[in-house]
Amino acid sequence: MPDADVVVLTPDALQHILSALRARGYALVGPTIRDGAIVYDDIEATSDLPCGWTDEQNPASYRLVKRSDCAYFGYAVGPQSWKQFLHPPRQLLWQATRSGDEVEIEASPPVDKPFAFIGVRACELNAIAIQDRVLRVGSHIDPHYAKRRAGNFIVAVNCGTAGGTCFCVSMQTGPAARDGFDIALTEIVGHGEHRLLAEAGSEAGREMLAQVPSRAATDDDLTAGDAVLSETAAAMGREMAADGVRELLLGNLDHPRWDDVAARCLACGNCTMVCPTCFCTSTEDASDLAGVQTSRTRRWDSCFTLDFSYLHGGSVRSGTSSRYRQWMTHKLATWHDQFGTSGCVGCGRCITWCPVGIDITEEVRAIADSEPG
């Protein structure tokens, strides 16, 4: 929420923040360009940020395009989310050593440095909050996620650009960052100037902002900041008919649309990998040749694989139809029953990175439109 404590930073001040975080021992992670995409990786300075680049996203299409300015955060979201750091694709769970007829188990060592995430979008803040609910609340929690999440310093960014596949407005998850951050930035660039409005969302954020050069925000600044957000909100790539989607889907489990989308879906699982809230994993046991050292690793899994529902010689969800239905009804319907919110944050990644461009908002619309009245 914009308040009297909004300050204005120069790009140099942002560099100060990055340096301060590194000096304090954080593993600094932020957006950078690699392999033709804007990905989250280790960064050191503002020079690592995708300065002057934006992304053009459509179903089954992603490309980087040069901007006419030098905005650091002038893009929507890349293929990955912060999930790859908090709930990593591979996680060693334990190692066991056999000696004689004894076996000793050792849990995997904890993470050494806390993470500082730079450039977290509102949809991503919501996604992190959703994964917090899944993995850190309940009778069993995931200690690896809890450890990686502990002590995060989050610098969020209010989106200045809406992506072609974004629909955070209809999911009520953006574009404004509301909470879950230490500092939230709104970047205003153009007409030869480059400023970042910054507001603290926590004591740690307040303390950090107090240490870097800044000036108080004027009414002008605040108006400009609001304008950025409202322009983004107005430019959403698409819209999800979110009202009543849970009842709509659960009431249509035998709808012919599932077969329709199954004819297009490759069951490749891209959507589940890029989705910031998908949390399914599987375990793999390994052994050395002598059977002395064994281990178990947890890795990402996808409900789109045939194996996922394997039981007694066959899979419960043997066809693509039931697997696509599982993914979509979990994300938009049963997630509510399990965790009290939707599982979708409207980031649009599943649409962009689907090789055949299946659009989850369109699938919902197709089922809704076929309903009488």
Add this chain to the structure above:
Amino acid sequence: MDAASQQTAADPMLPQIARVRRRRRDGPQVVTLELEAPRSPAFRPGQFNMLTVFGVGEVPISLSGDADDRDRLLHTVRAVGPVSQALSRLDRGDVVGLRGPFGVGWPIETAAGMDVVIVAGGLGLAPLRPALYGLFATRKRYGKIALLYGTRSPGDILFRRELESWRRRLDVDIEVTVDHAATDWHGHVGVVPKLVPRADFDPLHAIAFVCGPEVMMRFTIAALREAGIDDESIYLSMERNMKCAIGLCGHCQFGPVFVCRDGPVFRYNRVRDLLAVKEL
């Protein structure tokens, strides 16, 4: 919280070391392992443990022994895949990893004052055996008890000696049926649902526990409903692919419920509509 629970709470994916104390063949490809796991908390009938064969993998196995006997943890395993096959080849003294117990068990306390109808199909008798022990331990609390058990053929009957000794009790009605048999079998031949209309219980004051292959459970439940038992008095044990057993890996989802954590025992009216959806 005791040390064992503390460690589990700290990292529920970390197995404790358990040792095979005894191994017993209970049927073709079916083995019951008695494990020694000093730090394992008490279990409730219907719960399961995750057993690890180091270097091979981990699978959910029903606890099939007496829940009141803290010293003997019995696990009945059918060898169908690489891990269960490895488990069934273990010998006395071998080491396994153990996590658990997990899941919601049979509501034995709810059965107080009622007739209890236990219907088991195939290996489904294993997770029901602890329930039977529990009922027999406080026999006076319940009305009539009937065990209806169906399996493929006479050679596949599990816990045969125990069934015969239960039969000798005068306070439980046991009917066993098989899908097919040779001429020397003089018992029932036919499917389990067929035993329901002839079983002795008052449908208005009865509770049913059902466990077996899903097809068998579906038609058994139809027969129980036809006999007059209501949906709130029927409980079944579901099965789905499980990797973590703690509701975090997503594999065991059945509609909105996680079988490992919200089940495996479910009251029928909670899953009735889910059972009707194909490939859910």
Add this chain to the structure above:
Amino acid sequence: MEIEGLQRIVSEHPFFAGLEEGFCGLVCGCARNVRFEAGQYLLREGEPADEFYLIRHGRVALEINDPARGNLTFMTLAEGDIVGLSWLIPPYRWTFDAKAVELTRAIGIDARCLRQKCEDDHHLGYELMKRVMPSLLARLHETRLQMLDVYGGQG
């Protein structure tokens, strides 16, 4: 056995529940009380379906003989069940063996006698059909479930 006694036994058998007294009398005219010792066969595959049975007490195994595997029991029937349905349909021959597993008491009904009475009075025929069909359907359903081999468990 006295006719009244037989009439009572027939009318009390679950198979004939609700059958009008008049029709009951007609059926009784074709009925007799029978008893099979354990191991005795009620009917044999291929033989004329001259008499079918309504079990009053006991257990009957339905078997088919396989040269390599001997006599295989595919179903057992008990109190209240009807043994033999092929008497209704040409060529009126049994398609399996039925053997008493234990001492079994039953009502034996002369099929030719009953078929003739049904031809003469179609209402009687319909009452009989209404009672035979549920057994037939239930048996079909159970057989299907058995065929699925749900306990198979092989890979």
